[in-house]
Amino acid sequence: METIEHKTITANGMKIHIAEKGQGPLVLFLHGFPELWYSWRHQILYMAAQGYRAVAPDLRGYGDTTGAPVHDCTKFTSLHVGAFMAWSLCLYRPDRVKALVNLSVHFMPRDPVMKPIAMFRGLFGDDHYMCRFQVPGDIEAEFAQIGARDVVKKFLTYRDPGTFYFPKGKGFGSFPDTPDILPSWLSEEDVDYYTNKFEKNGFTGGINYYRAFDLNWELTGPWTGTQVKVPTKFIVGDLDLVYNIPGVKEYVQGGGFKKYVPLLDEVVVMEGVAHFLNQEKPDEINQYILEYIKKF
Numbered sequence: 001m002e003t004i005e006h007k008t009i010t011a012n013g014m015k016i017h018i019a020e021k022g023q024g025p026l027v028l029f030l031h032g033f034p035e036l037w038y039s040w041r042h043q044i045l046y047m048a049a050q051g052y053r054a055v056a057p058d059l060r061g062y063g064d065t066t067g068a069p070v071h072d073c074t075k076f077t078s079l080h081v082g083a084f085m086a087w088s089l090c091l092y093r094p095d096r097v098k099a100l101v102n103l104s105v106h107f108m109p110r111d112p113v114m115k116p117i118a119m120f121r122g123l124f125g126d127d128h129y130m131c132r133f134q135v136p137g138d139i140e141a142e143f144a145q146i147g148a149r150d151v152v153k154k155f156l157t158y159r160d161p162g163t164f165y166f167p168k169g170k171g172f173g174s175f176p177d178t179p180d181i182l183p184s185w186l187s188e189e190d191v192d193y194y195t196n197k198f199e200k201n202g203f204t205g206g207i208n209y210y211r212a213f214d215l216n217w218e219l220t221g222p223w224t225g226t227q228v229k230v231p232t233k234f235i236v237g238d239l240d241l242v243y244n245i246p247g248v249k250e251y252v253q254g255g256g257f258k259k260y261v262p263l264l265d266e267v268v269v270m271e272g273v274a275h276f277l278n279q280e281k282p283d284e285i286n287q288y289i290l291e292y293i294k295k296f
Contacts, residue, residue: 004044008064017064020055022048025098027293029056032082032104033206034155035276036063038193042282043289050290059085061205063197081209090230091223098296099231101289104275105242106234106252109260110224116213123246127165133210139166140204146171148198152191157183159274161244185280231263233292235285237273265292 004021019037027047029040037056047054058065059081083105090097111119120130133139143151158164182188234252236243243249251257258264268288270277278285 004041014060015066016060017058017066018055019044019057020053021045022051022053024051024053025293027052027054027289029054030082030085031056031059031062032276033209034152034194034198034203035082036194036197038190039276039279043278043286046282046286047289050294052293059206061208063201081206084209087228090228090232091226094228094230097230099233099293101233101235101292103235103278103285104237104240106236106248106257107228107261110217110220112224115217118214124163124165127167129164129166130210130213132166132168133207136204136211138168139207140202142166142169142171143203148203149191149195151203152194152198153182156186156191156194156276156279158241159239161239161241161274163245164241183280185282190279227259228261229263231265231296232261233266233268233288234261234264235268235270235277235288237270237275237277237280239272239274240277241275243269 004019006017006019008015008017010016017037019040021044029037029043031037031039037058040054040056044054044056083102086100086102087105087107090100114122117131117134120128125131146154182191234257236252243252252267257267270281270284273281
């Protein structure tokens with residue numbers, strides 16, 4: 001990865017670390033949890049070779065992006081992890097985006113009555129991971145006992161399409177065992193990179209995005225019912241835990257998704273692929289992205 005350029009830009013009182021390569025039209029890559037710019041390493045190199053300027057930041061609270069008040073989740077409002085952030089950008093400023101390729105997480109229209117965490121708690125109970133992420137310091141203490149390396153490995157190799165529970169005090173006891181040998185797409189060196197960053201800065205910055213879900217819901221009331229009007233391609237793995245939430249497949253495939261994203265051109269469901277599909281199947285994802293954005 002030595003050919004990828006790293007720089008720091010200053011915006012809104014923060015020093016934002018970005019990784020970039022190439023010249024040409026900008027392609028912006030936004031990572032999820034527990035990830036970093038590094039999650040897009042394959043796509044950065046590929047898109048740069050195709051004549052694009054590929055840019056991937058460490059999001060606020062992650063990696064080498066500094067200045068975010070990680071102990072105040074209210075400062076994470078209006079920003080959501082990865083796919084949510086991309087949907088939000090297209091919802092608020094469609095004039096700034098020519099096309100969107102979104103992975104794993106579909107657009108979720110704002111419920112006019114129920115806050116997101118109440119909805120998840122009602123559907124899945126208090127042990128659902130989003131509910132467990134709400135109390136400051138709680139899940140961080142459990143992650144500290146487990147160790148950053150095992151947390152990263154558990155999340156990135158998770159392939160159970162069922163609901164993601166994290167019972168209090170049981171650590172990853174309810175999870176399938178982490179494989180002794182990592183999958184071919186994830187090396188020990190990859191795990192080292194993530195681990196070093198999270199050991200240095202902790203997980204609070206990333207978890208705060210989940211803690212801000214309800215506050216974001218309150219602030220985005222004026223956008224209730226608003227459509228995302230940007231040309232879009234959506235890609236998801238059939239083992240993705242989000243895609244397997246009850247009702248989501250019907251929403252994505254049955255017309256509900258298209259209702260709120262009217263310029264949705266294509267939905268691709270990759271067989272045998274889980275949540276972190278840009279790392280698991282980089283060559284295929286590279287092709288899907290290029291095939292779509294070169295139309296614009």
